[in-house]
Amino acid sequence: MSFIAKLAEDLCTGCKQCIFACPEPNIIRFNGNTKKVEFYIDKCKGCGLCAEACKFDALEITLA
Amino acid sequence: MIPKISPGFEDVLPVEYRELVQDGSYGRNLRIKDLGTFKESIEEHPLCAGCALSLSIRLIVASLPCPEDTIVVGTTGCNSILMPQLAIHNIHSLFGNQNAVASGLKRALKIRYPDKHKDVVVVAGDGGTADIGLSMTMHSWFRRENITTIMLDNEGYSNTGGQESSMTREGVVLYMAPLGKKYPKTRMFEIARESGCAYVAAVSPASPRRLEKMVRRAILVARAIGPTYVQIYCPCATNYKFSPSETLKRTKDDEQIREYMSSDAKELIERLGE
Numbered sequence A: 001m002s003f004i005a006k007l008a009e010d011l012c013t014g015c016k017q018c019i020f021a022c023p024e025p026n027i028i029r030f031n032g033n034t035k036k037v038e039f040y041i042d043k044c045k046g047c048g049l050c051a052e053a054c055k056f057d058a059l060e061i062t063l064a
Numbered sequence B: 001m002i003p004k005i006s007p008g009f010e011d012v013l014p015v016e017y018r019e020l021v022q023d024g025s026y027g028r029n030l031r032i033k034d035l036g037t038f039k040e041s042i043e044e045h046p047l048c049a050g051c052a053l054s055l056s057i058r059l060i061v062a063s064l065p066c067p068e069d070t071i072v073v074g075t076t077g078c079n080s081i082l083m084p085q086l087a088i089h090n091i092h093s094l095f096g097n098q099n100a101v102a103s104g105l106k107r108a109l110k111i112r113y114p115d116k117h118k119d120v121v122v123v124a125g126d127g128g129t130a131d132i133g134l135s136m137t138m139h140s141w142f143r144r145e146n147i148t149t150i151m152l153d154n155e156g157y158s159n160t161g162g163q164e165s166s167m168t169r170e171g172v173v174l175y176m177a178p179l180g181k182k183y184p185k186t187r188m189f190e191i192a193r194e195s196g197c198a199y200v201a202a203v204s205p206a207s208p209r210r211l212e213k214m215v216r217r218a219i220l221v222a223r224a225i226g227p228t229y230v231q232i233y234c235p236c237a238t239n240y241k242f243s244p245s246e247t248l249k250r251t252k253d254d255e256q257i258r259e260y261m262s263s264d265a266k267e268l269i270e271r272l273g274e
């Protein structure tokens, strides 16, 4: 059983707070065109720090 | 020096390295605000979920004034498992030797590249810096070596199962310290200041902009004036038994932000607009 972060893209404002909270490199990337974040989720450890940091409820931790 | 792929090797180089050359941080003057838009490390690392130490290393790497001309000297500890994944030159030294190795390296680089800045930055844990390597750390400060020392303070020996270090707080009980620590945390900030560091700072990854400013200042002062020290508070979810999702809240609650600079360092920082 493992956990991963899940993004609700419509709620993302592109504030990047999740990027500054994630301990893992290269998972959360900022898309300059959409001005939202994207997740390269296979490296996610499901720690939940990004979801804690997001003030817009755009992230939750779910079962992989 | 900005790496390039030798012609003819593009298709045989592993994709992680190709990405690094095409999309890495070298020569682009990137900062923490740019995280998420460039390739930060070669591959993923095996540190625990929610580790404050690995977050700190991401932030340190994004703060370096000149990543392509930086050499990180590390030593044994949780962080040493991550170091080889960094997209930066790094050396692993024997436990406790890091500041001695960094001193020699910096002196050699000054001779080899007299017209260039090569930043030598020690990144080590609290055990490596304040216990096992304390004498070598302090002597590098006494000798006024032009190196930056960054301590990732997770307040214990974490990758050997949770023994107390001199940076563990008084009274704390850990898996391998069942009776609780009997004496207070070592005052490394004061030791660094009194041992001749021109710039000393304490911060945590819960304040990324401040961390960036302090790491940059420490490296720029080390280039021009003398030794510098930054202590980064990185609580360990695994050994302090809290949920990884609480790491940043705990870090924020307990962080101490402090800064000391000598008059020379202050003048330099003002002149550089840092």
Ligand code: SF4
Pocket (backbone or CB within 6 Å): A007, A011, A012, A013, A014, A015, A016, A017, A018, A019, A036, A037, A053, A054, A055, A056, A057, A058, A059
């Ligand atoms: S913190 Fe939330 S709103 Fe901000 S970029 Fe991340 S997912 Fe989007």
Ligand code: SF4
Pocket (backbone or CB within 6 Å): A004, A005, A021, A022, A023, A024, A027, A028, A043, A044, A045, A046, A047, A048, A049, A050, A051, B050
């Ligand atoms: S759950 Fe943890 S590892 Fe996964 S994206 Fe969020 S902060 Fe990064």
Ligand code: SF4
Pocket (backbone or CB within 6 Å): B047, B048, B050, B051, B052, B053, B054, B078, B154, B158, B159, B235, B236, B237, B238, B239
């Ligand atoms: S044991 Fe603690 S410091 Fe070491 S990797 Fe795990 S959370 Fe990080």
